[in-house]
Amino acid sequence: MEETQPVPRVGVVLFVLKGKSVLLGRRRASIGESTFALPGGHLEFGESFEECGARELMEETGLVMGKADFLTVTNKVFLDKSKPCHYVIIFLRAVLADPNQVPQNPEPDKCDGWDWYDWDNLPQPLFSTLDEMGGLAVPFNLTKRSE
Ligand code: 8DG
Ligand code: MG
Numbered sequence: 001m002e003e004t005q006p007v008p009r010v011g012v013v014l015f016v017l018k019g020k021s022v023l024l025g026r027r028r029a030s031i032g033e034s035t036f037a038l039p040g041g042h043l044e045f046g047e048s049f050e051e052c053g054a055r056e057l058m059e060e061t062g063l064v065m066g067k068a069d070f071l072t073v074t075n076k077v078f079l080d081k082s083k084p085c086h087y088v089i090i091f092l093r094a095v096l097a098d099p100n101q102v103p104q105n106p107e108p109d110k111c112d113g114w115d116w117y118d119w120d121n122l123p124q125p126l127f128s129t130l131d132e133m134g135g136l137a138v139p140f141n142l143t144k145r146s147e
């Protein structure tokens, strides 16, 4: 059978903010195994970034996304894997529709569970792409809407 050529994929990832806290979960996945990462996943055909973010948040945490806006984009090649991957990642900043809603873990094979972590005391290790953003402060520098 003919080998398919690898292609870049598009991901949408969410900084879900509540006051000075951000929602993170420890990954169970070949990319970033055991590291703390943001909710998010692959953009599906025909979706807007917001639709993708809201769908992934619901699938992964059961939470309903409220207002969201665009933060930044990264272009990342993961070469250290047996199967190299290339992702264009759209980062959104979002709040919950109901700030009191509690995260669930409907995909326990993909994540150990979700929790809120204080921005000044983030868990380690963080998923490499978050570390590399250097400005993990990014969402809070633009934080007005999340208050
Ligand atoms: P899906 O099947 O639900 O569509 O996808 P998924 O299983 O939820 O995808 P994912 O691995 O969670 O996210 C897609 C890619 O996005 C991931 O393999 C690498 C990239 N990515 C980053 N940073 C982050 C991050 O902080 N969180 C998540 N979830 N993905 C990230 O570069
Ligand atoms: Mg997903």
Ligand code: MG
Pocket: 039, 040, 041, 056, 060
């Ligand atoms: Mg995911």
